[in-house]
Amino acid sequence: MQLDPVEYAILSQSLIAAAREMGAKLIRSAYSTILREARDGSAALLDARGQTVAQAELIPMQLGTIGRIFGPCAAMFPPQTLKPGEVLFINDPYSGGQHLQDVFIFHPVHVDGEVIGFAASVAHHLDLGGGSPGLNPAAVDVYSEGLIIPPMKIDLERDWHGGGFERLLRANVRVPQQTMGDFDAQMAANAVGVLRMQELAKRYGVAKLRATMAALQDYSETRMRTAIAAVPDGVYVGEDAVDDDGISDAPLPVRATVTVRGESISVDFSGTSPQVRTNLNAPFASTVSATVSAIKAALTSPDIPFNDGAMRPIDVEAPLGSLLNPRHPAPVRARMEACSRAWNAVMKALAQAVPERVIACGFDTTTSFCLSHLRSQGWSVYLEVYGGGFGATAESDGCDGVDNPLSNCSNTPVEAMDQDFSFFRVTDYALRPDSAGVGQHRGGAGFIRRIEILEDGTRLALYSDRFRRAPEGLFGGGTGATGWCEIERDGQRIPTRSKDQMELRKGDIVTLALGGGAGYGEAARRDPAALARDIEDGLVTVPAGAG
Incomplete structure (x- = not known):
């Protein structure tokens, strides 16, 4: 018609x-x-x-x-x-x-x-x-x-x-x-x-x-084909890694081979880690979503409607039995960690073709943080998805204290938590000092949250990443800070793993620190006034060679 x-x-x-x-x-x-x-x-x-x-x-x-x-x-x-x-x-x-x-x-x-x-x-x-x-x-x-x-x-x-x-x-x-x-x-x-x-x-x-x-x-x-056609034809490879599988300390590599040919683009994740026994595996549908989102974010403008038409020029493959395409019945709850590394790997590959269009690695981690408590009237369950700092771009600093690009969740206001949950309370919530990666454009700052436990029998469960491997900068930019979580109990500090669960006591203080994004470009090229503001705000330390 x-x-x-x-x-x-x-x-x-x-x-x-x-x-x-x-x-x-x-x-x-x-x-x-x-x-x-x-x-x-x-x-x-x-x-x-x-x-x-x-x-x-x-x-x-x-x-x-x-x-x-x-x-x-x-x-x-x-x-x-x-x-x-x-x-x-x-x-x-x-x-x-x-x-x-x-x-x-x-x-x-x-x-x-x-x-x-x-x-x-x-x-x-x-x-x-x-x-x-x-x-x-x-x-x-x-x-x-x-x-x-x-x-x-x-x-x-x-x-x-x-x-x-x-x-x-x-x-x-x-x-x-x-x-x-x-x-x-x-x-x-x-x-x-x-x-x-x-x-x-x-x-x-x-x-x-x-x-x-x-x-x-x-x-x-x-619109998508036009954007892809503007990228030089070629084969580009990027790689990142999930910290570990929650059992051993070995990293889980995620490797993306991006092939641009005319108006189409294909991404092959061969070389990615095999699937693991823990819940870090990503179903293939999630892998496709992460890949298409990264390509659209890097190559197109926001006004292109994100629908099935935008996906037609893009082909994604991941080996069956890998971290990004597991075999049944592997657990998959924490799929966002592997998918975030797929995002990072695709961005690193595209950085070789269109350096002015990509974003440096951010904390780019879904930190799923859950506190629960069983009372006489039933369970009370609090769960929130935290982000961190975004990576910087060729034109701007990274955003501070936001969810990762694939998730886009909002931070839950402390007042809403106070209204719905009486077995804990937030005592501190602030941007994290010295967490942003330096550069001509700095990464975004992470944040820190402290929670006091008010009832015995409270359970903590979490999964996160980037507790070991810092987000990497682009073109000379510095790394962002890694994250960590610990429990303060009777004057002792008990560190948790990035994938962990434990029983908490009344009076425990749970501290969760989310990392920052990496920088873009050499720190020596940063505007002196902007660097002075960063230092005054406590977001970065004075980098070597920055003047």
């Missing part, structure tokens, strides 16, 4: 606005702090084939491959067989999902008895069972990490609102009010997406809406 340019502009921007409205509805309706405050969820609109058309600007990692996650659902339940009121669920990492805590829900959009698209949402759920509240660092397989939901279809009237499927979920989680409330938030977000697509179809017609969805994907593809 030949689209009128004005109508196309209205319809395409309406679809993008609808996806953003879904994201706002998801966050505002949420119950848990991980979704309500940290915003660890996403929303999108898909076409009838399940390919992404528009998405909210929330978590790139969750939505980069949502079409691939939808695929196994569609294979089992063909879209045109779905009836009004039927929705699709999935969280199985080995059926296209990412990790069990990210549950995807797809609502079909029916118009005149035909499915014309899907409203989709995903949320990180506070607890889905498994061997430990909120987070199980000791998981030896995916079964230990929580309840597995294979591709399945439910009828909302029969299976939800007190129905069998909802009761099954409720019976398997430790904090049913928050978890089931967040599921309802996903339902509400999807309902908004369904309504908006139906309104657009009624006003402009199904044919124009379909044509607009296809044209919007084609537009993203064209």
